[in-house]
Amino acid sequence: MPKTKANGLTFHYQQAGDGPDVVLIHGLTGDLSIWFLSRTLAALAENFRATAYDLRGHGYSDAPETGYTSLDHARDLLALLDVLKIRRARLVGHSFGAVVAAHAAVIAPERVEALILSDPYFPSLRHLEDLSRWGHWQNFRKEAEEAGVQLSVDTWYDLTTFFDQVLHLDDQRMLAFRRAVGLPGLNRVLRLAQTTCGADSKLEAGLDANSIAQISVPCLALYGEHSPFLSTADHLVSNLPHCRGRRIPGAQHRAPEEAAGAFVAAVREFLEDLEPVAQRDTCS
Amino acid sequence: MILDDLRAIFRDGLNVDPIEPITPETRFFADLGLASIDAVVLGEELQKHYGRKLPFSEMLAELGEREERDMTIGELVAFLQQNL
Numbered sequence: 413m414p415k416t417k418a419n420g421l422t423f424h425y426q427q428a429g430d431g432p433d434v435v436l437i438h439g440l441t442g443d444l445s446i447w448f449l450s451r452t453l454a455a456l457a458e459n460f461r462a463t464a465y466d467l468r469g470h471g472y473s474d475a476p477e478t479g480y481t482s483l484d485h486a487r488d489l490l491a492l493l494d495v496l497k498i499r500r501a502r503l504v505g506h507s508f509g510a511v512v513a514a515h516a517a518v519i520a521p522e523r524v525e526a527l528i529l530s531d532p533y534f535p536s537l538r539h540l541e542d543l544s545r546w547g548h549w550q551n552f553r554k555e556a557e558e559a560g561v562q563l564s565v566d567t568w569y570d571l572t573t574f575f576d577q578v579l580h581l582d583d584q585r586m587l588a589f590r591r592a593v594g595l596p597g598l599n600r601v602l603r604l605a606q607t608t609c610g611a612d613s614k615l616e617a618g619l620d621a622n623s624i625a626q627i628s629v630p631c632l633a634l635y636g637e638h639s640p641f642l643s644t645a646d647h648l649v650s651n652l653p654h655c656r657g658r659r660i661p662g663a664q665h666r667a668p669e670e671a672a673g674a675f676v677a678a679v680r681e682f683l684e685d686l687e688p689v690a691q692r693d694t695c696s
Numbered sequence: 697m698i699l700d701d702l703r704a705i706f707r708d709g710l711n712v713d714p715i716e717p718i719t720p721e722t723r724f725f726a727d728l729g730l731a732s733i734d735a736v737v738l739g740e741e742l743q744k745h746y747g748r749k750l751p752f753s754e755m756l757a758e759l760g761e762r763e764e765r766d767m768t769i770g771e772l773v774a775f776l777q778q779n780l
Contacts, residue, residue, distance in 0.1 A: 413736075413737050413740050426736070428753075443732075443733040444736070445731070445732035445733040445735065445736050445756070446732075448732070448735075448736055448753060448760070449732055449756055449759060449760030449765075450757075450760055451753075451757040451760070453753070454754075454757065466733070471733045472737065590729075598729065599729070600733075669760070672760060672761070
């Protein structure tokens with residue numbers, strides 16, 4: 413499997429196709445397989461060089477103990493672009509992956525051609541959302557509770573609490589927990605639980621409301637029709653200079669899984685409509 | 697035999713060597729405790745082992761469309777029989 417060193421860590425990545433670069437960034441506790449299962453990588457490979465990678469702590473990439481803020485991940489991404497000789501890329505991030513993409517656009521705007529933000533929730537925009545309405549979290553909570561893991565209504569975003577309790581389950585409860593929530597690859601979740609990922613991903617790490625509002629590359633705020641984060645979606649469209657909004661019918665927070673066909677179509681349409689990048693490159 | 701090949705690839709490529717031997721009924725996720733990322737890596741290992749391109753992306757995309765996101769080793773054997 414293709415692996416490379418970047419920012420002092422080993423990253424697992426996958427590449428397909430030829431053309432302008434698109435980089436796909438998965439969310440917390442996920443991995444790059446989402447881009448295979450949703451057919452995103454194969455579809456984009458028809459017109460682009462599509463690159464997907466596992467974030468630190470995830471999939472087949474290294475899992476250092478610390479360094480899991482969106483800023484740390486954005487630095488990993490930029491180092492990875494260097495190693496793979498990608499000068500500028502269109503970034504597609506899902507959930508926390510979109511926060512990482514946005515952070516990269518803030519610290520290195522010259523490397524980012526355009527952004528697709530799929531259902532992110534930003535720590536600095538937390539005040540916009542009432543998360544007790546998030547059905548997905550409520551269901552997960554119920555299933556976890558039946559298996560002995562207690563999560564409060566408002567710690568939905570608090571991976572620390574979640575990880576901490578899962579780490580302390582005895583064998584029998586661990587088995588029950590795995591069955592109940594159907595977490596595949598539980599060992600990888602446990603590996604991540606021993607890092608600062610839970611706490612770090614709650615931090616703004618410099619990505620405050622002002623810096624988000626200054627992201628001026630073409631941007632698509634792509635949210636599930638029933639996403640718990642629609643106030644964030646509206647905020648992005650109103651506050652970023654070149655941000656369009658689009659909703660995926662029927663989807664909640666996980667459009668790439670819940671409505672893969674519509675998700676991929678929306679991503680392609682936005683990326684393929686962008687002004688060709690080659691011309692601008694030769695001028696600079 | 698493909699099933700023996702698979703057992704070796706699971707053991708050497710994915711570090712999976714279950715106490716219960718892998719049979720055609722064994723499920724990739726529910727029984728072996730693997731995740732979809734392991735299926736991506738398995739696809740590469742299989743291509744390396746057989747020295748040819750396999751339509752593994754297509755198989756993963758098809759898996760993504762299933763209600764029960766799982767596949768049996770028997771299905772994997774059938775996939776290989778069709779494509780080798």
